[in-house]
Amino acid sequence: QVQLVESGGGLVQAGGSLRLSCAASGRTLSIYAAGWFRQAPGKEREFVAGISASGGSTYLKDSVKGRFTISRSNAKNTVYLQMNSLKPEDTAVYYCAGAQGRTWYKVESEYPYWGQGTQVTVSS
Numbered sequence: 001q002v003q004l005v006e007s008g009g010g011l012v013q014a015g016g017s018l019r020l021s022c023a024a025s026g027r028t029l030s031i032y033a034a035g036w037f038r039q040a041p042g043k044e045r046e047f048v049a050g051i052s053a054s055g056g057s058t059y060l061k062d063s064v065k066g067r068f069t070i071s072r073s074n075a076k077n078t079v080y081l082q083m084n085s086l087k088p089e090d091t092a093v094y095y096c097a098g099a100q101g102r103t104w105y106k107v108e109s110e111y112p113y114w115g116q117g118t119q120v121t122v123s124s
Contacts, residue, residue, distance in 0.1 A: 050104025
């Protein structure tokens with residue numbers, strides 16, 4: 001069992017940056033692949049980024065490639081989402097998710113562990 005807590009969200013102007021953190025407790029994060037999802041108002045939750053347990057494999061949704069970076073520090077039991085050049089369409093609640101296993105998944109049903117979410121608001 002692992003508990004996940006996100007932080008780092010907030011209000012930022014378009015073009016700005018935020019770094020989201022997902023801190024794990026309960027069990028070591030190094031055995032879990034991780035993903036970041038987001039849900040904008042009135043829309044379904046969508047997969048944004050994934051990282052394997054080792055950190056050697058990552059995935060970014062096309063619309064965030066070149067702007068977002070996913071990384072992890074297993075020593076710190078934390079997964080990060082660095083978000084640069086933010087756009088108003090990035091506004092959403094961002095969720096961190098964990099799944100025991102080596103690789104990440106695009107489907108949220110594959111992730112049994114979820115954080116509470118952190119709000120990101122990008123103003124134009």
